[in-house]
Amino acid sequence: MTEFQDTDLRAVFSDFADTAGRYVRPPGVELAQRKAHVRIRNRRVLVSAAAAVALLVPSGIIVATQMNGSNSLPLPPATVGPTTPTVTPSPTATPSPTDPPEVVAQAVQGPGELANATLTLSWTNPDAAPLCRGPVTFTDGVSPEPPWVDSRSVHILSTMRLDVDGDGAEEIIAEIFCQTSQAGPLQLVAIRPGANPTTLGVVVESANFDGVGRLDPPDGPGIVTILDYVGLSDGSIRVEVTDRFTCCGIPVESAVVQQRTYRWTGSSFAQVAGPTAFVADRAVADIQVSVPTLVFGAPVDGFRTGTLTVTVRNDGPQPAADVSVYLEHDFGIEVASGGDWGRCTSSQGRVTTSAVCTLGSLAPGQSVTLTLPMRRAFEQEAGESPALSDYTGRVEVRAGVFYYTPSAEYAVDVA
Amino acid sequence: MDDFTDFYAAQFRSVTVQVFAYMGDLPLAQDIAQEAFTRAVMRWEKLRSYDDPAAWVRRVAFNLAASRWRRSRIAAAYLRQQRAEHVEGPSPDRVALARALATLPERHRRVVILHYLADLSIADIAQQENVPVNTVKSWLHRARTELAAQLGDLKEVSRD
Numbered sequence: 173m174t175e176f177q178d179t180d181l182r183a184v185f186s187d188f189a190d191t192a193g194r195y196v197r198p199p200g201v202e203l204a205q206r207k208a209h210v211r212i213r214n215r216r217v218l219v220s221a222a223a224a225v226a227l228l229v230p231s232g233i234i235v236a237t238q239m240n241g242s243n244s245l246p247l248p249p250a251t252v253g254p255t256t257p258t259v260t261p262s263p264t265a266t267p268s269p270t271d272p273p274e275v276v277a278q279a280v281q282g283p284g285e286l287a288n289a290t291l292t293l294s295w296t297n298p299d300a301a302p303l304c305r306g307p308v309t310f311t312d313g314v315s316p317e318p319p320w321v322d323s324r325s326v327h328i329l330s331t332m333r334l335d336v337d338g339d340g341a342e343e344i345i346a347e348i349f350c351q352t353s354q355a356g357p358l359q360l361v362a363i364r365p366g367a368n369p370t371t372l373g374v375v376v377e378s379a380n381f382d383g384v385g386r387l388d389p390p391d392g393p394g395i396v397t398i399l400d401y402v403g404l405s406d407g408s409i410r411v412e413v414t415d416r417f418t419c420c421g422i423p424v425e426s427a428v429v430q431q432r433t434y435r436w437t438g439s440s441f442a443q444v445a446g447p448t449a450f451v452a453d454r455a456v457a458d459i460q461v462s463v464p465t466l467v468f469g470a471p472v473d474g475f476r477t478g479t480l481t482v483t484v485r486n487d488g489p490q491p492a493a494d495v496s497v498y499l500e501h502d503f504g505i506e507v508a509s510g511g512d513w514g515r516c517t518s519s520q521g522r523v524t525t526s527a528v529c530t531l532g533s534l535a536p537g538q539s540v541t542l543t544l545p546m547r548r549a550f551e552q553e554a555g556e557s558p559a560l561s562d563y564t565g566r567v568e569v570r571a572g573v574f575y576y577t578p579s580a581e582y583a584v585d586v587a
Numbered sequence: 588m589d590d591f592t593d594f595y596a597a598q599f600r601s602v603t604v605q606v607f608a609y610m611g612d613l614p615l616a617q618d619i620a621q622e623a624f625t626r627a628v629m630r631w632e633k634l635r636s637y638d639d640p641a642a643w644v645r646r647v648a649f650n651l652a653a654s655r656w657r658r659s660r661i662a663a664a665y666l667r668q669q670r671a672e673h674v675e676g677p678s679p680d681r682v683a684l685a686r687a688l689a690t691l692p693e694r695h696r697r698v699v700i701l702h703y704l705a706d707l708s709i710a711d712i713a714q715q716e717n718v719p720v721n722t723v724k725s726w727l728h729r730a731r732t733e734l735a736a737q738l739g740d741l742k743e744v745s746r747d
Binding site: 182184185189192196198203204281 | 591592595596599600601603604607608613617621624625626627628629650653684685703704731734735738
């Protein structure tokens with residue numbers, strides 16, 4: 173390094189840190205603490221789930237009695253969201269009625285000892301490319317070696333050692349990404365290590381996604397992303413899955429995150445705990461959201477302005493805790509000052525702008541209305557006529573209980 | 588919990604900038620930094636006794652970033668091709684470093700960021716990355732050489 177000295181490099185990095193640092197907008201300690209609180213509470217709920225199961229059968233009767241006007245038995249102190257799986261027969265795998273197993277292993281980034289292995293892979297997802305199936309030979313965790321043709325390749329993203337079949341020898345859980353064009357499915361697969369590693373079975377597999385966001389098959393959204401996974405002391409694997417791909421301005425908060433646990437049965441892996449689907453559980457929570465069409469008025473000072481009115485109502489029989497509204501609007505529509513934006517955190521991406529507004533708890537029957545001013549540029553140079561005053565804008569609004577909810581529970585409306 | 592507030596205020600910006608240098612996406616870097624601090628607040632009673640709790644947050648942030656980056660790079664590249672740039676961010680002449688960093692192999696990029704932005708010693712980087720010291724030296728040397736070549740070229744161009 174003669175022309176460009178180490179001190180030059182330090183100066184470039186220092187300048188970069190100063191410049192980029194000015195654009196950092198910390199979301200704040202309060203948000204971190206609130207999310208942490210919800211997660212800790214959820215863990216406690218999951219830990220106590222086994223004990224709660226014994227109370228579940230009568231709880232439905234209690235609720236029905238209460239709704240009929242009897243107050244001889246109190247409602248359980250349940251809140252919607254984190255506690256819903258313990259109160260209703262939602263599609264949830266039955267937890268084991270024993271002490272909860274402890275976390276004994278965590279995923280490590282990278283292919284680890286499988287970096288140059290040959291693995292036999294199988295996929296149920298029809299979108300998995302042929303090169304991801306059958307014997308796949310990896311080089312430094314990737315197959316085939318770059319440069320890749322048509323962006324098709326298989327990656328080992330992470331691994332974890334865990335004795336899943338109780339034989340005293342550890343297997344390797346590998347996270348495999350089958351990259352097909354813009355995206356591709358993921359799977360966790362259990363491997364018996366050795367000179368010639370053999371495949372034990374697929375733990376869980378994701379659906380494909382559309383490269384931007386949610387996948388909406390007719391039977392509801394499937395698993396789009398695997399966020400993380402850990403090994404438990406009983407040999408089972410707890411996986412964090414979401415119904416939405418979050419990236420590039422689409423905040424993590426917009427996804428529903430679930431924890432699902434899988435265990436080896438002797439011939440395959442089966443889910444043993446956690447919700448089995450991303451579906452609403454309207455027997456307990458029924459969060460409704462409505463937004464009338466967003467209409468922009470005549471241009472003033474180069475902008476047309478309009479007001480988005482979001483009404484969220486709890487139609488369920490119990491209080492709903494931590495209700496949030498998630499908005500996403502297309503490029504060209506901006507947040508204007510005033511209204512209820514003070515209750516929202518906005519995140520501006522490059523193709524959409526999104527915001528999360530926190531409403532807190534909603535009592536049964538309670539509704540809250542947010543008034544959110546929006547604006548869009550008046551594009552006179554592009555031939556837009558100032559006489560037209562009924563320009564509308566598309567805004568998708570989701571309301572419900574986000575942040576690590578075991579059961580997806582939200583409503584969607586489009587203005 | 589007041590000391591966590593101070594910790595957050597003192598560290599959030601630098602952690603975000605480091606992740607931004609690694610990923611090249613500022614909103615995503617902010618999301619990841621926030622997630623790392625959320626995990627920190629959940630175990631703050633333990634972390635506060637550490638000599639350097641920031642090292643724990645940085646490690647979590649980089650692990651999250653590595654995971655997210657590998658999964659999202661295809662979709663992110665796709666989105667970037669499709670949308671107009673209107674997000675507030677560093678001006679193009681300031682992101683020459685980000686562009687140069689993006690061309691480095693992932694491990695080289697991590698160590699050069701940890702060294703120059705996080706001010707970690709080679710021994711500390713080796714500990715965080717769980718690799719021998721000599722490996723870090725090798726990666727750092729290659730990263731420096733590549734960055735110097737690219738940024739040096741830019742210097743020449745700007746002189747012209």
